[in-house]
Amino acid sequence: MAEKDKKSDMAQPVTEKEQKQKFDWTSLNTLAVVSLAASISWVGALVGVITGHIALAQLKTSGENGKRLAQVGLGLGYFYLFGWIILGLLGVVIKALVFPELDGLQPMGPGYMDFDGPRGDH
Secondary structure, eight states: OHHHHHHHHSOOOOOHHHHHHSOOGGGBOHHHHHHHHHHHTSTTHHHHHHHHHHHHHHHHHSOOBOHHHHHHHHHHHHHHHHHHHHHHHHHHHHHHHHOTTOOOSSTTOTTSEETTEETTOO
16 A cells, blocks of 8 residues: 555646646746737727737747737737727718818918918908
8 A cells, every 4th residue: 555655646747737827927928918018008009019010020939928918919909000090080071071161271261362362462
């Protein structure tokens, strides 16, 4: 019986589940984390996209972890960038539909300057 206890005390091979529980945080790519954090804040979406692409390029050559973080950062970053573009275009269209009288960039309207000079100087 004593021999059986000695065999059970011997080092057993580590299972895959136990390996996943022991994650090495020091091997995580910093730019992948920055990409995710910047993209979550939606203000830093462009930073998230840029750092996400750099992180994926670094991860191809290094043995670091964080590919999923960089991919999620890229996805969120692009989502927010396209959202900003759509909101900007929507704002321009709504401005044109709601305020059609404000159609020029001149301070006094589009017909303020005639060929003869400003109005009233004839």
